[in-house]
Structure formats: C-alpha cells, structure tokens
Amino acid sequence: MVEATLPVVGAEIGTISRVFYNRLFRAVPSLRDTFNRTNQANGAQQRALADSVAAFASLLVTHAPTDIDPIMERIAAKHASLGVQAAHYGIVRTHLFAAIAEVLGDAITPQVAVAWHEVYTLMANSLVEQETELYRRAGVAPGDIWRRVVVTEHEYDGAHAATVHLRSVDGRPLPAFLPGQYISVRVALPDGSEQIRQYTVFPGRTSGEWAVTVKRVPGGLVSPVLCDGLGVDDHLLVSPPFGSVVVDRGSEPLLLASAGVGVTMTIAALRDMQSRGDGRSVDVVHVDRTPYEQPHRTELAILVDSLPDARLHVRYTEYDEIRSDGRTPLSGLTIPGDARTYVCGPITFMRAIRSDLVASGVSPGSIHFEAFAPGSWFGLEAPPVSVD
Numbered sequence: 001m002v003e004a005t006l007p008v009v010g011a012e013i014g015t016i017s018r019v020f021y022n023r024l025f026r027a028v029p030s031l032r033d034t035f036n037r038t039n040q041a042n043g044a045q046q047r048a049l050a051d052s053v054a055a056f057a058s059l060l061v062t063h064a065p066t067d068i069d070p071i072m073e074r075i076a077a078k079h080a081s082l083g084v085q086a087a088h089y090g091i092v093r094t095h096l097f098a099a100i101a102e103v104l105g106d107a108i109t110p111q112v113a114v115a116w117h118e119v120y121t122l123m124a125n126s127l128v129e130q131e132t133e134l135y136r137r138a139g140v141a142p143g144d145i146w147r148r149v150v151v152t153e154h155e156y157d158g159a160h161a162a163t164v165h166l167r168s169v170d171g172r173p174l175p176a177f178l179p180g181q182y183i184s185v186r187v188a189l190p191d192g193s194e195q196i197r198q199y200t201v202f203p204g205r206t207s208g209e210w211a212v213t214v215k216r217v218p219g220g221l222v223s224p225v226l227c228d229g230l231g232v233d234d235h236l237l238v239s240p241p242f243g244s245v246v247v248d249r250g251s252e253p254l255l256l257a258s259a260g261v262g263v264t265m266t267i268a269a270l271r272d273m274q275s276r277g278d279g280r281s282v283d284v285v286h287v288d289r290t291p292y293e294q295p296h297r298t299e300l301a302i303l304v305d306s307l308p309d310a311r312l313h314v315r316y317t318e319y320d321e322i323r324s325d326g327r328t329p330l331s332g333l334t335i336p337g338d339a340r341t342y343v344c345g346p347i348t349f350m351r352a353i354r355s356d357l358v359a360s361g362v363s364p365g366s367i368h369f370e371a372f373a374p375g376s377w378f379g380l381e382a383p384p385v386s387v388d
C-alpha cells in the first residue's frame with residue numbers, strides 16, 4: 001500500500017513538508033532553534049525531510065534494509081548532536097500526518113494512512129533506539145548534550161575561515177573523538193533566538209582540547225559570529241562528538257579527498273595516524289580556489305611530510321582547469337584498488353569524486369562521505385529515489 005501511494009505522496013512531498021514545518025513551528029515555536037534557519041529559509045530543510053521520508057519508504061519497499069542502515073546511522077548521529085529526544089517523534093508524527101491529510105485530502109484513505117503510520121513508526125523506532133545508544137555512549141542523558149567550554153585560541157585560517165580552540169571550563173579533558181566526527185556548537189543570536197551548527201572536530205594544541213574550523217558564509221547567521229564575534233576566554237555551548245563517518249584504523253591504503261573547509265576531516269585523520277604511528281599508504285587530495293583561501297595549508301603539508309607513506313596532491317581551481325577540460329581532482333593519480341576513500345567538501349565536489357572513482361572501477365561501498373547539508377546523504381549513499 002505504501003508502494004502504491006509513493007507516487008502521489010512523492011508528487012506532493014514538497015508541499016507536505018512546507019505545511020508540516022508551518023504547523024510544527026506554530027505548535028512548538030522553540031523547535032525553530034533546533035532547525036537550521038538558513039536551511040529553512042532556502043528550502044533545504046523542507047527538501048531534506050521530504051527526501052528522508054520518501055527515501056525511507058522507497059528503500060523499505062524496494063531495497064534490502066542494509067541500504068538504509070548507513071543513512072539511518074547518519075541521521076541518528078545528527079539528531080543526537082541536536083539533542084533530539086523520543087518525545088519529539090510523537091510531535092513530528094502529529095504534524096506530519098496532519099500535513100499529509102491537509103495536502104492530499106481524499107487521496108489518503110484510512111488504510112493508506114495506517115500503512116504510512118507504520119512506515120513512520122518503523123523509522124522513528126529505529127532512530128530512537130540508535131539515538132538512545134549514542135547518548136549512552138556519550139555518557140549523557142537523552143537530549144542533555146550541552147556543556148560549556150572556553151575558547152583558548154581564535155585565529156584566522158585562510159581568507160574566509162577561523163579556527164577556534166576549546167577546552168573544558170573545569171580544565172578536565174574534553175571527551176575523546178574519532179577522526180571524522182563532529183561537534184555541535186550552539187550560538188545565541190542578537191534577536192534572542194539560538195542556532196546550532198555542526199563542525200568537524202580535530203585535536204587542539206594540548207591533549208584533551210578540541211578545535212574546529214568555521215568558514216564564514218556571507219549573510220550567514222552563525223559563521224560570522226564564530227569567525228568575527230568570538231575571542232579568547234569567551235564561553236561556548238557544545239555537544240559531545242557524534243558522527244558515524246569515521247576514518248577507519250585498518251591497514252588498507254587511504255584516499256582522503258577534501259575541498260575547502262572539508263579539509264578538517266583530512267586533518268583529523270592525519271593527526272590520528274600521526275599520533276598512532278600509523279604508516280599505511282595515504283594519498284591526500286585537496287582542492288581549493290587559491291592558496292590564500294586554503295585553510296590549514298601549512299599544517300596539511302607538514303602532516304603529510306611527517307608520515308612515512310603519504311603523498312599530497314593539491315589543486316587550485318583558480319589556476320588549474322580541473323573541470324573544463326574533462327579532468328577531475330583525481331586525474332593523473334593511481335589509486336590502489338583496495339583503497340578506502342573519505343571525501344568531505346561541497347556536495348558537487350563529493351559527487352564528482354564519487355563518480356570518478358566508480359567509473360574507474362572502485363566499489364561504491366569503499367567510498368565514504370561526510371555531508372553537512374541537510375538531506376545530501378541521499379544520492380551519495382543511497383540508490384536514487386524514484387517518487388514519480
């Protein structure tokens with residue numbers, strides 16, 4: 001029944017999402033702070049919800065559950081980093097199904113509604129279970145994620161980014177994290193509202209300290225505050241580290257591909273290798289517009305130099321026509337067939353790397369992405385969703 005109604009739900013999913021968010025925020029205005037306001041304004045959040053529900057239903061009826069698992073793990077990690085709790089799923093259910101009824105009217109018979117409720121329940125139960133486990137492992141009560149940290153250093157890094165170093169207020173070590181994980185930062189805005197953003201976490205200068213790099217997004221709400229409105233000794237609210245895309249500590253060769261501020265995932269992975277004396281083969285590909293704009297430029301070169309079997313390939317799009325003549329960031333490189341790839345950067349970059357690797361015979365299962373835009377995991381990790 002869900003399969004039969006996927007086309008009708010799919011065709012209206014954009015409208016359903018809009019109606020849903022309007023209803024949700026009217027009923028629980030405080031949830032506005034949990035959702036990214038920029039993504040609300042440009043429609044990305046609405047598309048993400050629409051994609052998630054439609055993709056989950058589509059995968060459920062047409063694919064093996066294993067296709068869903070990595071995406072559900074990412075959603076659960078993102079939810080944990082926002083402090084989502086089991087009760088939120090009940091609130092969302094109420095307003096989502098009210099929105100579906102409002103938009104689709106008679107097209108949704110009671111039987112169809114029951115079937116879609118079951119899909120939602122399956123998805124919600126699976127997420128609640130995973131999120132409960134993530135909170136348990138982080139040593140916090142469900143949803144109780146915020147801790148105060150103090151800024152120990154704040155430095156501009158490249159033309160558009162700043163790196164912020166953090167330590168706990170009581171001087172005790174901040175929790176350990178795995179390379180590729182991120183933390184949420186919760187920022188109070190001048191109008192009294194709050195916003196939450198995620199940034200890849202990497203080791204600070206001293207053990208037990210963290211650092212994040214934030215790129216200033218022109219017209220953004222949070223990044224200008226973190227880049228230009230923060231100083232040493234200021235306090236910030238941050239979450240424990242979460243994130244299911246973790247650079248593995250096996251022995252296979254690595255390909256770490258990043259663009260722009262996505263380099264922080266590579267930095268975290270290389271710092272991890274360096275600290276463990278890991279001598280595996282690693283190719284580091286980084287794309288930026290110019291050296292002047294490249295965050296962590298010197299550190300990246302020093303880290304690669306310090307590892308016994310590491311090579312650095314940097315491409316600058318301002319000078320190097322890596323797209324117009326059919327070349328790609330990976331052109332000219334020989335990537336070992338058994339390499340594990342971790343990609344981080346703008347969505348177009350991640351898609352380009354993925355299609356390049358898949359075209360050269362690399363198994364899609366060995367290519368991993370961390371995407372920070374809502375809903376962008378679909379189409380990178382999952383088969384395309386057909387809803388029309």
Ligand SMILES: NC(=O)C1=CN([C@@H]2O[C@H](COP(=O)(O)OP(=O)(O)OC[C@H]3O[C@@H](n4cnc5c(N)ncnc54)[C@H](OP(=O)(O)O)[C@@H]3O)[C@@H](O)[C@H]2O)C=CC1
Pocket residue numbers: 198199200201212213214215259260261262263264265287288289290316317318322323329344345346347348349350352370372373
């Ligand atoms: N702050 C953080 O902790 C993290 C942020 N991120 C995410 O990483 C992304 C990085 O964005 P940002 O720094 O703004 O990157 P930019 O938009 O500045 O892009 C960086 C470089 O990638 C190039 N590029 C883009 N698409 C392609 C492609 N298809 N093929 C080849 N090169 C390409 C750009 O080329 P051109 O000059 O032509 O535009 C540019 O030179 C953001 O989406 C951010 O959310 C990821 C990890 C961590």
